[in-house]
Amino acid sequence: MTEEMDAWVVARPGPIATGPLERTRLPVPEPGPGEVLVEVEACAVCRTDLHLAEGDLPPVRPRTVPGHEAVGRVVRGALPAGTRVGVAWLRSTCGRCRYCTRGMENLCPESSYTGWHADGGYARYLVAPADYVYTLPQDRPAELLAPLLCAGIIGYRALQRCDLPPGGRLGVYGFGASAHLTAQVAIAQGATVHVMTRSPAARELALELGAASAGDARDTPPEPLDSAILFAPVGDLVPVALAALDRGGTLAVAGIHLTDIPVLNYQRHLFQERTLRSVTANTRADGRAFLEFTAAHPPHVAVTPYPLSDADRALADLAGDRVNGVAVLVPG
Ligand SMILES: [Zn+2]
Numbered sequence: 531m532t533e534e535m536d537a538w539v540v541a542r543p544g545p546i547a548t549g550p551l552e553r554t555r556l557p558v559p560e561p562g563p564g565e566v567l568v569e570v571e572a573c574a575v576c577r578t579d580l581h582l583a584e585g586d587l588p589p590v591r592p593r594t595v596p597g598h599e600a601v602g603r604v605v606r607g608a609l610p611a612g613t614r615v616g617v618a619w620l621r622s623t624c625g626r627c628r629y630c631t632r633g634m635e636n637l638c639p640e641s642s643y644t645g646w647h648a649d650g651g652y653a654r655y656l657v658a659p660a661d662y663v664y665t666l667p668q669d670r671p672a673e674l675l676a677p678l679l680c681a682g683i684i685g686y687r688a689l690q691r692c693d694l695p696p697g698g699r700l701g702v703y704g705f706g707a708s709a710h711l712t713a714q715v716a717i718a719q720g721a722t723v724h725v726m727t728r729s730p731a732a733r734e735l736a737l738e739l740g741a742a743s744a745g746d747a748r749d750t751p752p753e754p755l756d757s758a759i760l761f762a763p764v765g766d767l768v769p770v771a772l773a774a775l776d777r778g779g780t781l782a783v784a785g786i787h788l789t790d791i792p793v794l795n796y797q798r799h800l801f802q803e804r805t806l807r808s809v810t811a812n813t814r815a816d817g818r819a820f821l822e823f824t825a826a827h828p829p830h831v832a833v834t835p836y837p838l839s840d841a842d843r844a845l846a847d848l849a850g851d852r853v854n855g856v857a858v859l860v861p862g
Pocket residue numbers: 623624625626627628629630631635638639640641
């Protein structure tokens with residue numbers, strides 16, 4: 531007899547108000563060769579889950595379980611039972627293409643993603659390739675580890691991509707889940723961090739976490755920036771952030787979605803060797819480096835837990851900007 535589990539699937543992609551997620555029972559998945567079966571302890575809710583539910587990211591297979599920030603323990607398969615692992619967004623790459631062989635597996639055209647190409651963590655169990663899971667500390671609460679797996683890792687890659695010099699001045703535009711983790715890494719590494727965000731609560735949190743200043747989204751930071759990261763999905767802020775850069779500075783756009791960028795003025799926004807870059811997912815090396823860093827410097831993670839049975843409410847709260855910190859689903 532096949533065992534069953536509680537799970538959520540994207541049944542009818544569309545606006546969150548129309549209830550795109552459906553709660554259901556599914557057979558506990560069976561790990562294939564090289565895979566592990568993981569019992570989920572916690573799964574963080576990412577804005578990408580919302581894009582999948584609402585159909586901004588079109589489904590690649592019907593009725594897929596979302597969720598790509600899952601922490602759990604291996605039940606059986608290609609790793610020892612009981613191993614604490616994290617299952618993140620990047621699920622597989624080809625390992626042979628020109629990008630994979632150059633250490634740029636995040637650009638692999640054959641890559642697949644957890645909760646999109648395969649069932650994810652809005653469930654009691656999920657299956658993942660052992661080579662793509664991260665080993666996690668045994669002793670930290672799962673709900674504090676889960677947000678590190680996407681918000682944290684992608685933010686960490688953005689921090690690499692913005693070429694922040696040692697002890698440099700970093701501007702952070704937008705201050706949600708990813709930004710609040712990334713800012714803490716930068717501060718721990720000796721950077722001076724200036725946060726620009728429209729949310730007064732986020733500005734307060736930024737200062738508590740050690741930011742040197744916190745202003746409104748379009749405010750000019752108190753000093754020129756060596757580097758900046760745009761976390762807000764707002765193309766209008768690209769020229770704002772470019773204008774805040776010092777000569778030779780770099781702006782990295784962290785989001786998977788960005789509204790249109792207005793016309794740039796070469797003199798004001800790009801000349802003096804300022805650089806504008808995008809960030810696309812992450813490599814496993816980024817993930818390992820970030821998780822190693824956080825094991826030594828555990829970040830403060832603002833979490834709002836939801837029972838797994840309330841995943842639809844968690845997504846609706848995220849859509850409505852009603853989540854404090856990161857929403858994390860915990861099986862009841
Ligand atoms: Zn490849």
